[in-house]
Amino acid sequence: MARISRYYDVNRDEDGHRYIDVKVTGFPLLHLPLLNKATAFTDGERQRLGLEGLLPPGVSSLDEQKHRSYLRFRQQSSPLEKHAYLRALQDQNEILYFAMLEDHLEEMLPIIYTPTVGEAVQQFSRLYRSPRGLAVSTRNVLRAPQLLQNVHQEDVRMIVATDSSAILGIGDQGFGGMAISIGKLSLYTVAGGVGPDKTLPVELDVGTNRQDLIEDPLYIGERHARLTGKAYDDFIDAFVRAVQDRYPKAIIQWEDFSKDAAFHVLERYRKVVPSFNDDIQGTGAVTLAGVLRACALKGEALRDQVVAIHGAGAGGAGVAAAIREGMRREGLTEDEIAARVFVLDSRGLLTSDRAMEDYKRPLATPAAVAAAWSGKDLLSVVREGRVTVLLGLSGQGGIFSEPVVRAVGANTERPVVFPLSNPTANTEALPEDVLRWTDGRAIVATGSPFPDVEWDGMNHQIGQGNNAFIFPGLGFAAVLTRAAEITDAMVTAAAYALAEYTAQAWPGRTYPPTRALRAASRRVALRVARQAIDDGVAREEKVRHLDDAGLEAFIERRFWLPKYLPYRTAPGASPDAT
Ligand SMILES: NC(=O)c1ccc[n+]([C@@H]2O[C@H](COP(=O)([O-])OP(=O)(O)OC[C@H]3O[C@@H](n4cnc5c(N)ncnc54)[C@H](O)[C@@H]3O)[C@@H](O)[C@H]2O)c1
Ligand SMILES: O=C(O)C[C@H](O)C(=O)O
Numbered sequence: 392m393a394r395i396s397r398y399y400d401v402n403r404d405e406d407g408h409r410y411i412d413v414k415v416t417g418f419p420l421l422h423l424p425l426l427n428k429a430t431a432f433t434d435g436e437r438q439r440l441g442l443e444g445l446l447p448p449g450v451s452s453l454d455e456q457k458h459r460s461y462l463r464f465r466q467q468s469s470p471l472e473k474h475a476y477l478r479a480l481q482d483q484n485e486i487l488y489f490a491m492l493e494d495h496l497e498e499m500l501p502i503i504y505t506p507t508v509g510e511a512v513q514q515f516s517r518l519y520r521s522p523r524g525l526a527v528s529t530r531n532v533l534r535a536p537q538l539l540q541n542v543h544q545e546d547v548r549m550i551v552a553t554d555s556s557a558i559l560g561i562g563d564q565g566f567g568g569m570a571i572s573i574g575k576l577s578l579y580t581v582a583g584g585v586g587p588d589k590t591l592p593v594e595l596d597v598g599t600n601r602q603d604l605i606e607d608p609l610y611i612g613e614r615h616a617r618l619t620g621k622a623y624d625d626f627i628d629a630f631v632r633a634v635q636d637r638y639p640k641a642i643i644q645w646e647d648f649s650k651d652a653a654f655h656v657l658e659r660y661r662k663v664v665p666s667f668n669d670d671i672q673g674t675g676a677v678t679l680a681g682v683l684r685a686c687a688l689k690g691e692a693l694r695d696q697v698v699a700i701h702g703a704g705a706g707g708a709g710v711a712a713a714i715r716e717g718m719r720r721e722g723l724t725e726d727e728i729a730a731r732v733f734v735l736d737s738r739g740l741l742t743s744d745r746a747m748e749d750y751k752r753p754l755a756t757p758a759a760v761a762a763a764w765s766g767k768d769l770l771s772v773v774r775e776g777r778v779t780v781l782l783g784l785s786g787q788g789g790i791f792s793e794p795v796v797r798a799v800g801a802n803t804e805r806p807v808v809f810p811l812s813n814p815t816a817n818t819e820a821l822p823e824d825v826l827r828w829t830d831g832r833a834i835v836a837t838g839s840p841f842p843d844v845e846w847d848g849m850n851h852q853i854g855q856g857n858n859a860f861i862f863p864g865l866g867f868a869a870v871l872t873r874a875a876e877i878t879d880a881m882v883t884a885a886a887y888a889l890a891e892y893t894a895q896a897w898p899g900r901t902y903p904p905t906r907a908l909r910a911a912s913r914r915v916a917l918r919v920a921r922q923a924i925d926d927g928v929a930r931e932e933k934v935r936h937l938d939d940a941g942l943e944a945f946i947e948r949r950f951w952l953p954k955y956l957p958y959r960t961a962p963g964a965s966p967d968a969t
């Protein structure tokens with residue numbers, strides 16, 4: 392039936408129940424993370440699969456295994472130790488890993504994902520224990536088709552690929568960026584319903600410009616400067632072509648490419664292979680959603696706001712484009728928008744009379760708008776532009792200083808301040824400072840998780856404005872509809888879906904709590920799938936004529952859940968043969 396892996400398939404018995412046809416038995420079976428049930432193998436399975444004597448005699452249920460693993464998790468002494476523990480569990484038994492994650496999502500999300508994943512990236516060579524995903528590097532990219540053949544999965548649908556040139560706000564990380572691809576894909580499974588057998592994390596190791604990494608004897612990546620220009624393009628071309636040959640149904644998420652490469656790679660491939668850039672598009676959508684919610688909490692419209700975006704890289708430019716689109720939908724003209732959305736890079740406000748990279752041009756403020764201002768730095772822009780919404784995507788920890796935040800607070804009763812840079816140390820301002828400097832009037836959301844803030848007897852929930860609320864649902868919808876392309880309208884639909892879900896389920900908040908990530912992702916998936924159908928890019932026949940209820944049921948049925956299935960050996964397979 393479904394071709395899943397070189398090592399197993401999933402079939403249905405006479406009664407329609409799913410079971411796994413294993414082609415591997417004995418010791419190797421206990422070392423394949425997608426197949427290993429460990430102590431949950433039943434006595435019958437142990438006898439049939441050549442496992443007798445290889446496991447302790449006690450047979451555990453998944454619940455008992457979860458309990459045991461959770462106790463061990465709690466004994467780890469630091470977030471990084473916890474991360475390493477969960478990664479090791481993932482590499483031993485993926486069903487158990489995801490089952491536990493599902494039960495403790497809010498507690499474990501900051502461990503497998505932002506912020507701890509940032510540390511895991513930096514320590515990758517030191518933490519490295521076992522292989523996961525695909526490492527394409529300058530030494531093997533010419534054999535990319537063969538590398539893809541070496542992957543055991545037969546039907547990969549979701550790929551997260553990074554060249555590690557701009558990981559979170561911590562820059563070039565060489566091979567360590569693989570931890571980000573792995574972490575994002577865990578969210579695809581736990582929040583987005585994409586089975587782990589359908590996911591593939593990829594590191595595109597084009598080198599690193601970090602001399603300290605190149606000289607570190609423990610570093611496990613390529614030890615040379617990054618490829619640039621044609622050599623870089625040839626590298627990515629070879630990867631994309633090999634993916635298309637082996638996995639024609641795969642969607643690619645480009646992750647943490649530094650600004651120029653981010654835009655270049657997105658534009659070069661988005662019509663070639665269904666793909667999107669998470670930092671540009673996912674971040675744009677999640678920020679638009681949160682700002683729409685903040686406006687609703689203020690009792691105002693987006694079109695009434697003046698927005699400053701600090702940081703003009705992949706994230707900042709994506710956010711600017713999304714906010715502009717939101718204002719367009721509320722009826723503002725291009726000229727009106729240009730006078731309401733200000734983008735700053737490290738040299739200050741982008742104005743049309745200034746030198747800047749091409750991708751920034753469409754975001755520049757007409758020179759006339761700011762001609763009379765006393766300065767083009769952040770404080771001047773906030774004051775003289777009368778900014779009411781301040782968004783941080785510069786990766787510069789603490790750059791939203793007290794005067795800047797107070798200045799936003801002087802322009803509006805409810806200032807909206809979102810320091811969105813990750814990880815925690817790169818946050819532009821601490822939520823409690825923002826609330827203190829605005830006498831508790833600010834609406835605050837951050838990219839990394841922060842606890843609630845008590846101010847003047849009031850509890851302020853700090854929303855997590857992180858693209859984790861967008862990409863799992865966006866990618867899942869693209870997978871389910873077999874989208875030929877990920878259109879801008881699909882990304883925008885994701886933003887409005889998140890805002891709609893939050894308004895209904897969590898009315899007082901900018902973003903849902905992370906324990907609701909799965910429910911939020913389902914809504915995102917539903918709206919994005921609808922948009923894919925409306926845009927004519929859905930290649931999956933089965934979804935094209937479904938109404939919303941039908942589409943929702945389709946998504947629900949396909950949402951992967953961590954459960955052990957019974958095992959049979961394929962006809963002809965004998966114990967210990969592979
Ligand atoms: N919350 C989220 O979901 C989310 C998503 C994407 C990115 N981010 C964060 O945004 C930050 C930037 O990421 P990126 O992918 O855009 O990186 P990038 O390398 O593409 O861009 C960084 C940009 O920061 C700006 N910058 C640097 N120093 C500055 C300064 N002193 N003043 C003003 N601007 C300055 C520059 O314009 C630069 O282009 C990171 O910290 C990242 O974690 C958050
Ligand atoms: O990885 C995250 O937490 C969000 C975002 O993609 C980032 O680069 O910061």
Ligand SMILES: [Mn+2]
Nearest residue numbers: 559646647670
């Ligand atoms: Mn990112």
